[in-house]
Amino acid sequence: MSQALQNAQRYESEAERSISPEERPLFHLSSRVGWMNDPNGLSRYRGEYHLFYQYHPYDSHWGPMHWGHAVSKDLLAWRYLPAALAPDESYDLGGCFSGGALELPDGRHLLMYTGVADETQPNGEVRAVQTQNLAFGDGIHYRKFEKNPVITAADLPAGCSRFDFRDPRIWRLEDGSFRAMVACDRVDADGQMLLFGSDDLTHWKYLSTPAQNNGRLGLMWECPDWFELDGYQVLLASAQDMLPKGFEYHNGNGTFCLLGHLDGQGNFREISDQAVDYGIDFYAPQTILAPDGHRLMIGWMQNWDTCNLHTPSVPWFGQMSLPRELSIRNGRLCQAPLRELEALRGKPVQYRNVQIENGEIELDGISGRTVDLEISLEPGEELYNRFAVRVAKNDTFHTTVSFRPRESVLKVDRKFSGSRRAIIHQRRARVDHQRGELTMRLILDRFSVEVFVNDGGKVMSATIPTDPSADGIAFFADGKLSFSVTAWPLTADGRSG
Numbered sequence: 382m383s384q385a386l387q388n389a390q391r392y393e394s395e396a397e398r399s400i401s402p403e404e405r406p407l408f409h410l411s412s413r414v415g416w417m418n419d420p421n422g423l424s425r426y427r428g429e430y431h432l433f434y435q436y437h438p439y440d441s442h443w444g445p446m447h448w449g450h451a452v453s454k455d456l457l458a459w460r461y462l463p464a465a466l467a468p469d470e471s472y473d474l475g476g477c478f479s480g481g482a483l484e485l486p487d488g489r490h491l492l493m494y495t496g497v498a499d500e501t502q503p504n505g506e507v508r509a510v511q512t513q514n515l516a517f518g519d520g521i522h523y524r525k526f527e528k529n530p531v532i533t534a535a536d537l538p539a540g541c542s543r544f545d546f547r548d549p550r551i552w553r554l555e556d557g558s559f560r561a562m563v564a565c566d567r568v569d570a571d572g573q574m575l576l577f578g579s580d581d582l583t584h585w586k587y588l589s590t591p592a593q594n595n596g597r598l599g600l601m602w603e604c605p606d607w608f609e610l611d612g613y614q615v616l617l618a619s620a621q622d623m624l625p626k627g628f629e630y631h632n633g634n635g636t637f638c639l640l641g642h643l644d645g646q647g648n649f650r651e652i653s654d655q656a657v658d659y660g661i662d663f664y665a666p667q668t669i670l671a672p673d674g675h676r677l678m679i680g681w682m683q684n685w686d687t688c689n690l691h692t693p694s695v696p697w698f699g700q701m702s703l704p705r706e707l708s709i710r711n712g713r714l715c716q717a718p719l720r721e722l723e724a725l726r727g728k729p730v731q732y733r734n735v736q737i738e739n740g741e742i743e744l745d746g747i748s749g750r751t752v753d754l755e756i757s758l759e760p761g762e763e764l765y766n767r768f769a770v771r772v773a774k775n776d777t778f779h780t781t782v783s784f785r786p787r788e789s790v791l792k793v794d795r796k797f798s799g800s801r802r803a804i805i806h807q808r809r810a811r812v813d814h815q816r817g818e819l820t821m822r823l824i825l826d827r828f829s830v831e832v833f834v835n836d837g838g839k840v841m842s843a844t845i846p847t848d849p850s851a852d853g854i855a856f857f858a859d860g861k862l863s864f865s866v867t868a869w870p871l872t873a874d875g876r877s878g
């Protein structure tokens with residue numbers, strides 16, 4: 382094992398001792414120590430889920446990328462394993478960037494990742510180039526392949542950038558051959574996804590370009606995922622430098638989904654595009670097919686432009702989203718919280734048809750920072766102006782999820798969450814409703830809120846830095862309506878990690 386990897390493993394196992402379990406989310410994976418970004422290598426290996434992540438153990442800010450590693454039986458209770466990769470080879474000294482993983486028929490666990498390394502260009506300028514690399518392991522220890530890199534600039538078709546060529550998503554076909562989809566800018570900075578094929582993992586060939594941005598959705602595309610779902614072919618990807626498009630996309634980094642079909646020649650025929658999460662913090666998701674046939678997605682519950690929301694005294698930064706079950710309804714990608722979450726539910730507190738008019742109320746027994754909350758809004762004769770639920774609340778702080786039926790807008794607002802940074806604190810989504818009737822499910826896990834509206838038709842995620850002692854939940858109305866609510870406290874008791 383290299384010195385760099387030994388150092389990282391020694392450092393993380395000592396440094397994590399300063400973090401008590403209460404200072405972390407209960408069931409969302411957070412960085413073992415230091416910084417976390419993208420989920421990597423989400424895979425099943427020897428009957429368990431493995432999740433790696435972009436990791437800088439030594440600091441709670443981004444730095445030379447390692448791969449952190451955790452394992453779980455249910456995607457809710459996570460056990461940290463030693464860091465799997467460190468930047469320690471000539472082709473990845475600049476970092477081991479994102480990638481995928483799979484279990485090989487011979488029992489090895491394969492990781493495919495992007496290596497970043499400085500290279501002097503013909504004009505004397507030094508620039509980081511990106512190549513695709515492999516590592517093989519047993520679920521704990523990983524050894525980089527001696528024939529790395531396996532895909533380089535030499536394998537790229539004309540007009541592709543070797544500086545933005547990353548995040549391979551690898552899979553194995555029934556005939557035993559391999560495919561990898563890799564994000565790769567064109568030299569004019571337009572995003573696209575390239576497909577490569579290999580029979581032996583060592584020799585790879587460019588096959589096609591299944592999707593191209595053509596200036597529509599941001600600039601560079603990153604972190605592809607590519608799968609079949611409910612009769613559609615789906616591309617998930619994350620774009621840099623996006624422009625807003627109505628309420629659909631927002632400025633900066635965002636994750637989008639292309640739905641389409643493969644034609645007889647295997648070409649992707651796109652039908653539609655949509656955002657994946659309409660909240661503040663979500664990026665670079667990966668999916669996996671669970672043994673029960675459900676397609677599950679986990680994203681980085683953060684976003685590049687908002688990751689200054691550090692609490693300086695906290696030695697970890699970055700958490701993953703709740704695993705979400707994907708489906709396609711009425712031609713749109715929908716998400717539901719992982720059904721195993723229900724095993725964490727304690728005794729519910731339920732209220733039906735609570736009347737509320739121009740003011741705020743709290744309901745006995747409904748509070749907490751690890752809560753599963755189902756709310757349905759039942760408008761009266763006259764349409765109300767606004768309904769809101771305020772969570773992580775005390776006299777000073779709260780985060781609000783509010784709905785204005787006249788505008789059909791649902792808003793997440795964490796302005797009063799205790800953040801001391803001048804970053805985005807609000808985001809709006811347009812949602813469907815019948816005259817103010819709406820259902821939403823909020824999942825709170827200490828430092829985040831994820832809102833699933835209309836059965837997961839739209840999802841909004843936001844991290845919150847609020848001190849966990851702020852555990853009030855209140856309901857507010859401008860106008861008059863009634864609502865029903867069920868709140869389940871979520872506890873670690875039902876986890877099967």
Ligand code: FRU
Nearest residue numbers: 419435478479547548603665
């Ligand atoms: C996306 C990303 C990836 C890259 C990684 C680096 O968030 O930019 O494209 O592999 O982060 O940490």
